[in-house]
Amino acid sequence: MNRYLFIAQRLSAMILAPLVIIHLGLILYAVSDGLSGAEILSRTHGSWAWASFYFAFVLSVAVHAPIGIRNILKEWTSMNQAIINGFCLLFGLMLLLLGIRAVTSVV
Amino acid sequence: MTEPKTKDSHLSVNVWRGGNEGELVNYQVPARENQTVLDVITEIQRFQQPDLAYRFACRVGVCGSCAMTVNGLPRWTCRTHIKKVVDNGQLTVEPLRNLPRIKDLVCDLEPFIDTWKKAGAPFSGSRTRYDPPANIKPDSPLRQAADAGLQCINCAVCYSACDVVHWNRDYVGPAALNRAWTLVNDVRHAKRQETFEKAFSENGCQSCHSHGNCTRHCPIQLNPSESITGLKKMVFKGLPKEDKK
Numbered sequence: 001m002n003r004y005l006f007i008a009q010r011l012s013a014m015i016l017a018p019l020v021i022i023h024l025g026l027i028l029y030a031v032s033d034g035l036s037g038a039e040i041l042s043r044t045h046g047s048w049a050w051a052s053f054y055f056a057f058v059l060s061v062a063v064h065a066p067i068g069i070r071n072i073l074k075e076w077t078s079m080n081q082a083i084i085n086g087f088c089l090l091f092g093l094m095l096l097l098l099g100i101r102a103v104t105s106v107v
Numbered sequence: 108m109t110e111p112k113t114k115d116s117h118l119s120v121n122v123w124r125g126g127n128e129g130e131l132v133n134y135q136v137p138a139r140e141n142q143t144v145l146d147v148i149t150e151i152q153r154f155q156q157p158d159l160a161y162r163f164a165c166r167v168g169v170c171g172s173c174a175m176t177v178n179g180l181p182r183w184t185c186r187t188h189i190k191k192v193v194d195n196g197q198l199t200v201e202p203l204r205n206l207p208r209i210k211d212l213v214c215d216l217e218p219f220i221d222t223w224k225k226a227g228a229p230f231s232g233s234r235t236r237y238d239p240p241a242n243i244k245p246d247s248p249l250r251q252a253a254d255a256g257l258q259c260i261n262c263a264v265c266y267s268a269c270d271v272v273h274w275n276r277d278y279v280g281p282a283a284l285n286r287a288w289t290l291v292n293d294v295r296h297a298k299r300q301e302t303f304e305k306a307f308s309e310n311g312c313q314s315c316h317s318h319g320n321c322t323r324h325c326p327i328q329l330n331p332s333e334s335i336t337g338l339k340k341m342v343f344k345g346l347p348k349e350d351k352k
Binding site for chain 2: 002003006007010075
């Protein structure tokens with residue numbers, strides 16, 4: 001399993017790297033132009049392009065972050081492996097659900 | 108610790124005495140134009156402290172047995188000139204980090220040697236003495252990849268320098284993974300896949316944080332960090348195929 005987690009974390013990092021840069025650039029652009037929340041929502045509503053972008057973002061985060069947390073907990077704590085795995089699985093599901101909820105509400 | 112009494116023509120050398128429990132003891136050693144750290148330790152043992160325990164054999168950087176921690180950094184002492192490491196006339200010599208201490212400057216190297224087996228060494232040949240030798244072209248990419256990691260003198264300097272080994276003693280460390288890298292690139296090795304599986308196991312190359320201390324401190328300028336990176340990439344690309352050219 002560790003091999004697949006290693007691969008999943010690297011691949012999700014490769015996907016996340018450009019997405020994070022675009023996301024940060026987008027935030028800076030939106031804030032610098034003084035767009036209000038309502039104006040931003042009016043632009044994102046019905047946009048399948050932004051929905052796809054942020055869905056890929058959420059999916060990558062939900063894969064990448066729990067694996068990283070799992071590695072940190074394994075290295076720095078004496079917690080039982082099964083507990084760590086369970087915690088990280090729940091953490092990943094939480095990120096996924098909250099992320100999808102956020103994406104669906106702005107699109 | 109004994110108080111140092113520095114004299115102009117002498118080095119003030121603090122040497123670890125004892126096992127895991129012990130203390131630094133100060134010795135005054137005549138400073139000479141040409142002397143290595145090993146020369147200094149030998150001078151202390153010959154003329155001041157006959158029961159001082161330390162290891163050495165070849166004295167010319169081949170055997171890898173004289174590695175110690177010198178002023179906080181792991182080094183091969185036989186090839187380390189005093190002028191390179193002395194700090195204001197002071198020198199502190201301790202055993203290697205990350206290994207159990209036996210006595211004074213001597214460590215138990217068994218945990219280090221065990222890591223090599225955990226990471227997939229030793230070499231396993233597929234031919235008998237009656238078969239013709241394998242025809243390996245020295246300039247083939249696979250052979251060159253393996254050659255880049257050869258010549259390790261097993262001094263354990265990289266193992267001592269590695270911070271990941273320091274906090275996780277189950278991690279096999281850079282020397283063992285560097286050896287595994289040479290084996291997975293060696294087409295004569297009959298168990299390349301098995302070696303790779305071991306090197307990629309949980310306490311293998313996945314645990315490396317790419318700090319690069321191994322490469323920085325390797326006395327013969329090997330690059331274990333690159334070998335470990337190569338092993339990590341192999342999980343995506345698979346074992347390299349035998350050279351066709």
